[in-house]
Structures are given as structure tokens and as C-alpha cells.
Amino acid sequence: EDQVTQSPEALRLQEGESSSLNCSYTVSGLRGLFWYRQDPGKGPEFLFTLYSAGEEKEKERLKATLTKKESFLHITAPKPEDSATYLCAVVSSGNTPLVFGKGTRLSVIA
């Protein structure tokens, strides 16, 4: 069974303090790893898809990387508007829908 574990559960940063969120996964043949951002009371918003180990994607202050066992979401010089829950999800070769982790709740303090 596909599993996704995210750490830490919650992270509090000062504005400008860079950090990384971790997503560890166990799947039978990874077809894609996805990062989403979710604001309170809203649906998840797509950020990145990574398909193979070594791949990297960037968007503004966010950079996602992928290895064979985990993915990192690096946040460089975060701003208060980056505060949200960041969700990681995987899709495997078993043709199953996205399996999500529990998310990391990020708070950036001005």
C-alpha cells in the first residue's frame, strides 16, 4: 500500500528564515510526486509535479527536489503570505488515485 509521511507536522519561521519540508514515500513504482498548497477553508492548489529522481522544479521562493525515497520542498526567504499547509502526494504504477500525506502547517511570522 502506498504511503506518504510528511515532516515536520508544523513549522514556524521568521520572515526571511529559509527551511525545508520533507516528504518520505513508499510506493510500488512511482509515476509522479505532487506538491500542493492549501489555505484554510480552501481546496489544495497545485504547485509542482516531479517524475524521476534528481528532478527539480522552482516557482518563486519554492523549490522541490526528488530522490528515490523522499522529496523536499525548500522555501527560501519566506514571507508571511507563504503561510499555509503544504501537502505531498504520490501516484504509483498501480493506477491508483493520488495518495496524500497529512501535510506540514507552515507559519511565517513578520
Next chain:
Amino acid sequence: DTGVSQDPRHKITKRGQNVTFRCDPISEHNRLYWYRQTLGQGPEFLTYFQNEAQLEKSRLLSDRFSAERPKGSFSTLEIQRTEQGDSAMYLCASSSGQAHGYTFGSGTRLTIV
């Protein structure tokens, strides 16, 4: 294209009542998914459709839950005889393929009183 639409945004109902939610996906997307999310948890898969065919249902989907997608367009999710534990955010998403990013709607927040 206005994205994925869900209606209603909020629903408060008494225990034992039936409720129905609607989802309008992105028109070009042939796959439609229903997820449920409770506080502090990630979305949990309920069921999905490819066009009008319901291809998979989670073990979470008890006999009280039923979903339809007539003509492969919008979808409805009905919960019969609601229970306290059904209180959650119900999310709908659509995609054009399994390994493509899903586009989520804003969700329907269900509260059972």
C-alpha cells in the same frame, strides 16, 4: 474555463438526514475524483470516475455513500442517513490523466448537528 466548481460551499444538517453535493469539473478533463478531508489530515480518496464509469471506490465509502457522473459531465455525491463522523470537507478534483496534476475545487464543508 472557471476551474472546478463545488456546490454548496457549506452544509449544516441534522443527523439522519440525507445530503447531496455537486461537482462541475474542468470540461476537458475526463477524470473526476472525490476526496474527504478532516481537520489536521490530508485528503483521503473516496471514489473516482473516468468519463461516466465509476472505476474505483475506497473502503471508506460505506453503503450510505453513492456517487454518480451522468453523461461524464458533472458529478453528485450523496450521503444517506448522515452520522456525526461524516462531518468533514468534501473535495472534488478533476484531471486529464492519472499522472497529471489534479485541479481541486474549493470543497463542501459538511457539519452534522
